[in-house]
Amino acid sequence: MTSTPGTSNTPGTSGTPGSGPLAEAPRTLAGGSGLAALLTDPRHALVALDYDGTLSPIVNRPSDAVPAPGALRALARLAERVGSVTIITGRPVEALLSLTRFADEPGLRSLSVLGQYGLQRWDASTGTITSPEPLPGVAAVRAALPRLLQDAPAGTVVEDKGHALVVHVRRTADPDASLASLTPALTVLARDNGLDAAPGKRVLELRPPGHDKGRALRDHAAELGVRSVLFAGDDLGDLPAFDAVDELRAAGVPGLTVCSDGPEVPRALRERADLVVPGPEGVVALLRLLADRLA
CATH class of the missing domain: 3.40.50.1000 (HAD superfamily/HAD-like)
Structure with missing residues (x-):
């Protein structure tokens, strides 16, 4: 395992089950306390x-x-x-x-x-x-996506999760540019149907809010x-x-x-x-x- 620079402060775990620091210790005191609590009372x-x-x-x-x-x-x-x-x-x-x-x-x-x-x-x-049953807005978005994406970059793919729709651009020629170009219209589509547009790694997910x-x-x-x-x-x-x-x-x-x-x-x-x-x-x-x- 590796950590980022400045992680040498090793919170003590002395006296806990399997005591001793991890190979790379948490770089924050709060994280060290979390690790110590897990090791002390794993159940x-x-x-x-x-x-x-x-x-x-x-x-x-x-x-x-x-x-x-x-x-x-x-x-x-x-x-x-x-x-x-x-x-x-x-x-x-x-x-x-x-x-x-x-x-x-x-x-x-x-x-x-x-x-x-x-x-x-x-x-x-x-x-x-x-x-639960999917929100009605999911079906509306599902129906609207083919038309909205008809001119999308080649390689754009829609994943249907039942409760959400995910637009993937990883396989397009320029994923970052593709996502940037599609996001405004997809965000409006999600909002108009009571969904959120949540970004991820070369994806935009249209999903229930909250x-x-x-x-x-x-x-x-x-x-x-x-x-x-x-x-x-x-x-x-x-x-x-x-x-x-x-x-x-x-x-x-x-x-x-x-x-x-x-x-x-x-x-x-x-x-x-x-x-x-x-x-x-x-x-x-x-x-x-x-x-x-x-x-």
Whole structure:
């Protein structure tokens, strides 16, 4: 794992299970406190992670985003040692389960997946998915997109999540220019139909308002009554979860924020993180290290 410059202040974890600092310590005192709380009382800890770019490398086609090598085993080992491991993702639950085979991993019987920013939920313990009906505006946007995108740059792709529509420009000749040219009209379309237009890595997602990873994390942490929380992510959509960790800290629940770094990671996320690791492989290494410390 790596961290950013100026991370040499190692918060002590003396006396905690598996005591001793991580290979790279959190660069903030708040992050160090979050780590220490997790190691001291793991059974009341929540480890929450984004999926794309965090547990899976970023790829051109969403359907190719399989877990990074070792990710499932690392999750399973940690899940045996902490109170809760949860995936918080913008993907539909069904799509994520198909990609990851989480349901087939015996060590993940306590895993939860909060899909579409918390609109959907799957618990491995029951195997059930809960999901509301999509907002009417989603159908209106779905119907309007083909006409609006008829002159879009070649390679523009629409992903239908059921509760949201995502316009991908990664496969266009100039993704950044393509996104900039399409964003104004897509933003108006979303607003006129009661949806938000949320930017991400070479995508714009038209989704229900009021739902983000911050809300999902806050609600889940309150439901579980956790005493510490770790959240790892890699994109703009993960900043609300970082905000939620800050709010939990202010309420007396220690927390640690982790950035899964890479060429497309927003600077704002990297600068906000207590700990920066090198992409999904770094996240997997962190999960393994935490499991080792708690063994």
